[in-house]
Amino acid sequence: MESRLFISPAFAQGAPAAGGGMDAIIQFVPFILIFVIMWFLIIRPQQRRVKAHQEMIKNVRRGDTVVTSGGIIGKVSKVLEDSADIEVEIADNVKVKVARTMIAEVRSKTEPVKA
Template structure:
């Protein structure tokens, strides 16, 4: 008659009585991994993005910049509300570059006198 039982007595005795605390303890490692990922990956990336946006916003005429493609040039024209800047890459050779493609400002110029 006992062979017809679907759950053995040993398995039934091992079932947790208070399942709430064990379930919370199972999620603790996942929460810790997320917190570690936040401090090691997400937070520093947000800082870099914020610093890059500040760098792009403060580009002025006369700054020497490096684009993400590796082109080095001097900014000759900046329109405040525009997404483009004009960069001179050689004598008399001027190109328009998207502000977002500026990866580095090598040397800052003096502010333009009014």
């Protein structure tokens, strides 16, 4: 009699649930919601910032005042369209080559060329 009472709860716990497939889907709903929230709070804004930075770099022109990611402020003296580098004048007669991707900010833009 004792062994029958001891074994019975073990069999009852191992019994499969009637809606097993639906339970699995419901367990994934929180993970899907977390991913959607992460997409709108982290991934999407980061993609927008990267796109805006690439647009800013593409539109750098001679005469613009720029700030590099290292904190150097200078005026763009030479821009080569095909090159990944630009020439920045940081003091009188002191010009340095800077990688376009290292431009953190364009402070003052030059006027567009009048036709």
